[in-house]
Amino acid sequence: MHHPTHLIHRDLRRTPPVAVCAFGLQVRDSAGNTYLDASGGAAVSSLGHGHPDVLAAMQAQLKVAAYAHTSFFTTEVAEELGDRLAQDAPGDLNHAYLVSGGSEAVEAALKLARQYFVENGETQRRVFIARRQSYHGNTLGALALGGNEYRRRHFEPLLMDVARVSPCFEYRERRAGQDVHEYTANLLQELETKIIDLGPQHVIGFCAETVVGATSGAVPPTPGYFKGVRALCDKYGILMIADEVMCGMGRTGTLYAFEQDGVVPDLVALGKGLGAGYQPIGAVIARDHVVQRLRAGSGVFQHGHTYVGHPVAAAAALAVQKVIRRDCLLGAVTVRGAAFRRMLREAFAMHPHVGDIRGRGMLLALELVQERDGKRPFDPDLQVHAAVKEACLECGLMVYPMGGTIDGRRGDHVLLAPPFIATEADLQQIVARLADGLERALARVRPG
Numbered sequence: 001m002h003h004p005t006h007l008i009h010r011d012l013r014r015t016p017p018v019a020v021c022a023f024g025l026q027v028r029d030s031a032g033n034t035y036l037d038a039s040g041g042a043a044v045s046s047l048g049h050g051h052p053d054v055l056a057a058m059q060a061q062l063k064v065a066a067y068a069h070t071s072f073f074t075t076e077v078a079e080e081l082g083d084r085l086a087q088d089a090p091g092d093l094n095h096a097y098l099v100s101g102g103s104e105a106v107e108a109a110l111k112l113a114r115q116y117f118v119e120n121g122e123t124q125r126r127v128f129i130a131r132r133q134s135y136h137g138n139t140l141g142a143l144a145l146g147g148n149e150y151r152r153r154h155f156e157p158l159l160m161d162v163a164r165v166s167p168c169f170e171y172r173e174r175r176a177g178q179d180v181h182e183y184t185a186n187l188l189q190e191l192e193t194k195i196i197d198l199g200p201q202h203v204i205g206f207c208a209e210t211v212v213g214a215t216s217g218a219v220p221p222t223p224g225y226f227k228g229v230r231a232l233c234d235k236y237g238i239l240m241i242a243d244e245v246m247c248g249m250g251r252t253g254t255l256y257a258f259e260q261d262g263v264v265p266d267l268v269a270l271g272k273g274l275g276a277g278y279q280p281i282g283a284v285i286a287r288d289h290v291v292q293r294l295r296a297g298s299g300v301f302q303h304g305h306t307y308v309g310h311p312v313a314a315a316a317a318l319a320v321q322k323v324i325r326r327d328c329l330l331g332a333v334t335v336r337g338a339a340f341r342r343m344l345r346e347a348f349a350m351h352p353h354v355g356d357i358r359g360r361g362m363l364l365a366l367e368l369v370q371e372r373d374g375k376r377p378f379d380p381d382l383q384v385h386a387a388v389k390e391a392c393l394e395c396g397l398m399v400y401p402m403g404g405t406i407d408g409r410r411g412d413h414v415l416l417a418p419p420f421i422a423t424e425a426d427l428q429q430i431v432a433r434l435a436d437g438l439e440r441a442l443a444r445v446r447p448g
């Protein structure tokens, strides 16, 4: 159905369906179609839609103070959210800077990191290291940090230089017969060589997603990878920045995904699940030493946006945090995530075009391949991911497929990120509809 529109939609050639109501895992459009939300939008809606506690908290805050500019005031609700985040984060990640989304969180992390060294007189530090096949947001700094050629191509001349190393992507990049420890050691060696080549005195920090979301599809790190990264950052005095915009806030079964890797980064970017879709909110979480350095130096973080610390956004995020704890949703993610993975294995482990089923907690993905044995990807021109998305929508299912050529990676995957409140029956429905959607899509694109 096409509607005349004055909005600039991403795809200017057609107007997407109009969502008229959303509750729990269900979204309904104006044509009367209902969809089961198996991706939480883009791994956002961790509590499903219309959660009464979050709505009540937002309404209460709206009545108290809908807005207060941070050059004049802080608010009780923003302070309480800061306390909560500090209390629940591991180690001395005791400070939160509240912004309006994931890209803003990454931008703020980059600026905090640079200022951290400027305050120490190390103004020559100007390089970030990030990985190929990465995505850290669409604003110019975050876009520069990411290695997604497709998203970058029109803007290349505007982007700062960022040094690149290989991603940690076992399924695609570990050679057949290569031991996983050797694979990991090689990646760490590559990072160390990069730091040395750049000169550690020029490097600000290394940034990576703990579990890679959209670009490669729920790719967890190999055992020991982030411990090795942490050790290298310590050895050379550079900052470790974790992008947990997608994988953080409980999505993997712990509040932060890196808790399962036994490390504490210096800075963490959050978004999506922080407000669970109820309000646009992101945050940078910082360790004591980062904030102490700024405090002891100029005493000012040289940054700011009009909506920093927005009280209604803070109220929504605080309510989300409380529900996650009260309803033991971290445990639910671990248990139901494992059940979901089992269901996916039962349905797709023998599927000729499913090469890998992977992820952590409720952040899972299927890698789609032309041939399982050689892990041969589909021809990018077939746009398999787009066909899967469309066919699944026809089957009443929202999933988040991605594909094409992304900075050296070829292939298609389907990302699944159901709300934490999904029941086993919901998950079974999701798998059944996904099986239908996949067959429909493959019948359309399969050569011959």
Ligand code: PMP
Binding pocket: 042, 101, 102, 103, 104, 106, 135, 136, 137, 138, 209, 213, 214, 243, 244, 245, 246, 271, 272
């Ligand atoms: N980092 C990662 C890992 C993401 O997945 C995203 C969003 N897809 C972002 C940053 C940017 O967040 P936002 O879209 O909220 O600006």
